[in-house]
Amino acid sequence: MADREALLSRTFVEIADTLVAEFDVVDVLTTLASRCVELFDVDEAGLMLAVEGVLQVAASSSQTMRLLELFEVQHDEGPCVDCYRSGLAVECGDLSTARVRWPTFAAEAIDAGIGSVFAVPMRLREQTIGSLNLLRKGTGQLSSEDLTAAQAVADVATIGILQHRIAAERQLLALQLQGALDSRVLIEQAKGVLAATTDTSMESAFDAMRAYARSHNRRLADVARALVHRELSGEQVVSPTSER
Amino acid sequence: MHDDTLSRIRDDLARARRAGTSSAATLIAACVDVLDVTGVGIMVMVGSGHRGTVGGSDAAIRLVEELQFTLGVGPCIDTCHSGLPVLEPNLAHPEVSRWPELSGPAVDAGVAAIFGFPVRVDGVGLGALDLYQDEIGHLRPEQHADAMVMADLVAREILEWQAEAVPGTLASELDQPERLRFVVHQASGMLSVQLGISVHDALARLRAYAYAEDRAMNDVAADIVDRTLVLE
Numbered sequence: 001m002a003d004r005e006a007l008l009s010r011t012f013v014e015i016a017d018t019l020v021a022e023f024d025v026v027d028v029l030t031t032l033a034s035r036c037v038e039l040f041d042v043d044e045a046g047l048m049l050a051v052e053g054v055l056q057v058a059a060s061s062s063q064t065m066r067l068l069e070l071f072e073v074q075h076d077e078g079p080c081v082d083c084y085r086s087g088l089a090v091e092c093g094d095l096s097t098a099r100v101r102w103p104t105f106a107a108e109a110i111d112a113g114i115g116s117v118f119a120v121p122m123r124l125r126e127q128t129i130g131s132l133n134l135l136r137k138g139t140g141q142l143s144s145e146d147l148t149a150a151q152a153v154a155d156v157a158t159i160g161i162l163q164h165r166i167a168a169e170r171q172l173l174a175l176q177l178q179g180a181l182d183s184r185v186l187i188e189q190a191k192g193v194l195a196a197t198t199d200t201s202m203e204s205a206f207d208a209m210r211a212y213a214r215s216h217n218r219r220l221a222d223v224a225r226a227l228v229h230r231e232l233s234g235e236q237v238v239s240p241t242s243e244r
Numbered sequence: 245m246h247d248d249t250l251s252r253i254r255d256d257l258a259r260a261r262r263a264g265t266s267s268a269a270t271l272i273a274a275c276v277d278v279l280d281v282t283g284v285g286i287m288v289m290v291g292s293g294h295r296g297t298v299g300g301s302d303a304a305i306r307l308v309e310e311l312q313f314t315l316g317v318g319p320c321i322d323t324c325h326s327g328l329p330v331l332e333p334n335l336a337h338p339e340v341s342r343w344p345e346l347s348g349p350a351v352d353a354g355v356a357a358i359f360g361f362p363v364r365v366d367g368v369g370l371g372a373l374d375l376y377q378d379e380i381g382h383l384r385p386e387q388h389a390d391a392m393v394m395a396d397l398v399a400r401e402i403l404e405w406q407a408e409a410v411p412g413t414l415a416s417e418l419d420q421p422e423r424l425r426f427v428v429h430q431a432s433g434m435l436s437v438q439l440g441i442s443v444h445d446a447l448a449r450l451r452a453y454a455y456a457e458d459r460a461m462n463d464v465a466a467d468i469v470d471r472t473l474v475l476e
Contacts, residue, residue: 167366170403174368177406178290180414181424188426189443192433192469202430202469228433228443 004039008149011035015156025161029059032157037061039153040146042134044114047122048073048080049130049161055084058130064112065135071108078105083119083131089151090119093141115139120151122158129158183221190224197234212237245278245390250397253278257401261408268299268417271401275373275394276301279387282354282378285309286363286398288371288418289324296424298371298402298417304353305376311350313425314454314461317343319360320372327369329392330360333382345455356380361395363402370402431465435475449475 014031029047036045044065049058055073060066072078079090079102092098093116098106109117114135122130132154134142142150187209194205213223226232253274260267268286275284285300287309295313300306312318319330322342332338335358336351350358355376363371373395375383383391405415418424428450435446450468453475454461467473 170400171366171368173403173406174365174370174399176411177370177402177415177418178368180406180409180412181288181290181296181418183412184414184419184424185429188424188429189433189436192430192435193437193443194433195430195469196434196437228436234437 007035007039008153011039011153012156015153015160025164026059028160029157032153033059033061033065036132036134036150036153040134040150041142042118042136042146044068044135046080046133046135047130047157048084048133049122050084050128055081055130065133068105068109068112068114068135069133072105075104077102078109079117079119080131080133083121083133084128087121087123087128089121089147090117091141091147092117094139096139109135113137116142118142118147118150120147120154122154122161124155124158124162127162129161132157183224186221186228187224190227193227194234194237198238200238208238245386245393249278250393253397257397257404261404266417267401267405271398272299272301275375275398278394279375279390281375281383281387283376285320285374286371287312287320287324287374288363288402288423289321289369295321295324295371296418298423300374304350304355304378305374307353308346308350308355308358308374308376310460310462311346313428314451315343315345316451318346319343319358320374323360323362323372324369327362327364329362329388331382332359333357334380336380354378357382359383359391361391363395363399365399365403370399373398425462425465427469428461428465431468434468438474 011032015028033045033047036042044061046060046065046069047058048055048069057066057069057073060069069080072080079092083090095106095110095115095117115138116136118134119131121128122132132150134150190209191202191205194200194209195202200208209223210220213220223232223237227234227237256270256274257267260270272284272286283300283302283305285305285308286298287295288298289295297309297313300309308318312321319332323330332342335347335355356379357377359375361373362369363373373391375391405417409415421427431450432443432446435449436443439446439449450461450464454464457464464473468475
């Protein structure tokens with residue numbers, strides 16, 4: 001039991017690391033799936049994440065698990081699908097009793113040698129982002145300790161993933177800001193270039209640039225860049241018809 | 245800094261944004277208050293080197309920001325490049341002289357010690373938070389720690405502005421002639437044509453001229469744009 005406690009602690013630390021370091025979500029979740037097989041009385045484990053409301057296989061402890069998860073996604077039925085939709089844990093200690101509930105999945109999983117299936121939601125408050133799925137060859141319920149610990153693993157993983165998503169959004173926004181700032185400066189430089197080459201005011205230079213961008217179906221920032229780098233002459237921009 | 249203080253500042257900023265008033269002013273006032281320093285300024289600077297001023301709490305820090313822009317050197321520029329805090333507890337007599345051109349005028353304006361903190365988001369640099377004191381000396385440890393917290397808050401606030409912008413455009417809080425010194429970039433563009441050089445070199449010429457003439461870069465640029473000044 002002490003070994004298990006240690007492994008569980010280490011798993012939590014591994015997930016927590018994702019909060020601070022740059023990481024690959026799929027790598028972390030694949031490690032997590034393997035850890036679940038070691039930690040709990042199960043033979044297979046996998047994680048599914050929803051992308052824009054559609055469940056996708058994120059990580060699996062083995063190829064068998066991966067195929068079963070893909071099968072669930074394709075047929076839109078099974079413990080992970082139910083767990084994700086309801087946001088509640090799904091427990092099925094004997095898969096042969098679930099032939100009505102999941103007609104295609106139950107048959108496929110039993111064929112693959114699976115006897116019982118369990119799924120816990122990856123959920124933070126009202127937001128469910130996926131599910132952690134545990135499969136076992138034998139039948140019978142999972143112990144309440146295992147189920148509680150599995151939910152804890154799923155909770156910590158959820159927080160890590162959500163944090164990562166927020167960080168990725170912030171980074172994207174920061175890069176957009178950089179790009180927008182560069183474009184803005186470029187436009188002012190180009191106004192100066194155009195004003196000097198065609199002896200006009202900054203206002204007329206800007207109007208001419210905008211008119212040229214519109215009539216040539218180009219972005220204003222691209223026209224500005226071309227002017228600043230002298231790939232486009234001021235005369236071309238001021239009288240757009242003269243280039244023909 | 246107490247957690248309550250931080251949440252109060254966040255609330256104030258959100259309220260300013262909702263009311264449509266400038267949260268930049270709120271941000272700067274909060275920095276002065278929390279950090280207990282003489283003055284605070286915020287500068288934006290992206291990887292390409294394009295920079296602008298978000299604002300300063302008093303005339304002395306605005307002069308320092310102006311000088312940094314004109315000279316192209318200074319604590320915020322260093323902190324933007326390195327991503328590390330830049331600390332100068334004795335600007336008049338530094339252990340290592342880093343910005344001799346900046347020190348004289350800044351000390352005359354009452355800046356005894358100056359500190360720059362990077363404003364970054366997940367490794368992407370957005371600018372710097374500048375603090376100054378009218379007395380020589382290091383920041384207290386808690387001031388230093390709080391400055392890092394405030395620099396993070398500044399980064400988040402700048403992103404809040406950008407999140408409101410139409411994709412591809414710049415946040416309206418930043419897209420302002422005086423903040424980004426549009427006139428300097430217009431003048432660089434004109435100068436590049438007149439002298440047959442790149443805009444990058446033209447900016448350097450503008451900077452050198454302003455320094456040699458002891459004039460603000462904005463004023464020199466305005467003269468070039470008005471065509472009352474032609475550089476040879």
